[in-house]
Amino acid sequence: MIRFSKSINPEVSEVPVEWHLYHMLKTINEIYKTLERSDPKKYKTSFNISRFFFTYV
Numbered sequence: 001m002i003r004f005s006k007s008i009n010p011e012v013s014e015v016p017v018e019w020h021l022y023h024m025l026k027t028i029n030e031i032y033k034t035l036e037r038s039d040p041k042k043y044k045t046s047f048n049i050s051r052f053f054f055t056y057v
Helices: 016-039 049-056
Strands: none
Touching: none
């Protein structure tokens, strides 16, 4: 399937490329599921000084 999926570069990580790909896809799938379940009508905005600072400054 993926040519270098079993490759390991200890300077970067101790686990193979396939582990990183698998966990990245798991994360994307969970985000997708959460977005499907969410209700935008229930969202309530709130001011956060840290978020403002790091977003706009």
